[in-house]
Amino acid sequence: MTSPFNFQNKNVLVVGGTSGINRGVAESFAKSGARVAVVSRSQEKVDDTIDSLKKHGAADSKGFAADVREPDVIKQGIEALHGEWGDFDVVISGAAGNFPALATGMSANGFRSVVEIDLLGTFNVMQAVYPFLTKPGASIINISAPQAIIPMVGQSHVCSAKAGVDMITRTLCLEWGAEGIRINSIIPGPIDNTEGMKRLAPNEKIRNLVIKSVPLQRMGTADDIADACLFLASDFAKYISGAVIPVDGGWAQGGVAVVGAALASVLNDSKS
Ligand code: NAP
Numbered sequence: 001m002t003s004p005f006n007f008q009n010k011n012v013l014v015v016g017g018t019s020g021i022n023r024g025v026a027e028s029f030a031k032s033g034a035r036v037a038v039v040s041r042s043q044e045k046v047d048d049t050i051d052s053l054k055k056h057g058a059a060d061s062k063g064f065a066a067d068v069r070e071p072d073v074i075k076q077g078i079e080a081l082h083g084e085w086g087d088f089d090v091v092i093s094g095a096a097g098n099f100p101a102l103a104t105g106m107s108a109n110g111f112r113s114v115v116e117i118d119l120l121g122t123f124n125v126m127q128a129v130y131p132f133l134t135k136p137g138a139s140i141i142n143i144s145a146p147q148a149i150i151p152m153v154g155q156s157h158v159c160s161a162k163a164g165v166d167m168i169t170r171t172l173c174l175e176w177g178a179e180g181i182r183i184n185s186i187i188p189g190p191i192d193n194t195e196g197m198k199r200l201a202p203n204e205k206i207r208n209l210v211i212k213s214v215p216l217q218r219m220g221t222a223d224d225i226a227d228a229c230l231f232l233a234s235d236f237a238k239y240i241s242g243a244v245i246p247v248d249g250g251w252a253q254g255g256v257a258v259v260g261a262a263l264a265s266v267l268n269d270s271k272s
């Protein structure tokens, strides 16, 4: 299928864009002709992704290594990118951490590490990019998760953090809308071959349960999420802001609870 989207002469930043879903998103913007920059903690992963973005057709590709929990480092890196390219037209924020653990099976630091990466990290990225957004016209997309709306056993940290991420989306829609900045969240369903699903569906039995629990009867791909990002970042979505959009084959309508039940049995078995 030929892409209807053209992002030539656009500057795109993907935070957490060096693996999995977000890397797929970054590569799709590269295919659409954008200049694309990525950020994550590992310099090696950043370098590898910069090469891949070039191969996928990016007009230019850059990146820097930083932890979203360090606001000053994130600010400096984004300011430096802005110095080279100018204002950002599209920002995708999706750095995240997850591990399955019951609330009684994680320390305060374990809970904090996920909340700091997902929620505080999103806040840090939003604050850092704001001065450098195209106004009017910028589109921000926060990558959320089903746990933001559906409680799941073994996910108290992620549920809390991602619910907060969606509230940042909705609040900044109010605060920044008058300047012509749109901001939305995407809630991916279960996406195959990702770190996230390796952690949540750690064996073939749970994987098959997950597939059967999706109304469209398949796991998603990074391309499914990338297509939604391209749409949301394009003029076709020019009146969409403050939306929290599941891109999940219908999973949020009920099937997602299956993972919680399966995780509960794994975590409770390991307790006894
Ligand atoms: P992933 O491959 O582990 O990607 C996470 C990315 O974030 C990596 O680039 C990682 O690179 C970066 N990162 C992690 N901690 C960071 C930090 N403290 N500072 C900066 N960068 C950091 O995960 P994924 O499964 O594709 O998930 C991607 C996004 O989709 C996440 O927001 C996740 O919550 C969401 N999601 C995933 C699924 C799924 O099925 N996988 C479903 C729903 C939602 P470094 O290690 O180099 O830092």
Ligand code: COA
Residues within 6 Å of the ligand: 096, 097, 098, 099, 100, 101, 105, 106, 107, 108, 109, 110, 111, 113, 114, 195, 196, 199
């Ligand atoms: N069960 C219980 N606690 C756990 C745990 C688990 N499976 N895994 C980590 N923790 C705890 C650690 O014990 C530590 O707490 P402590 O200091 O009280 O012992 C705390 O979490 C932080 O761990 P640490 O490894 O120091 O954190 P980090 O900042 O280096 O890494 C994580 C953050 C834990 C989220 C790590 O898994 C990560 O980097 N994930 C990124 C990739 C990812 O999760 N992808 C999926 C995205 S959906």
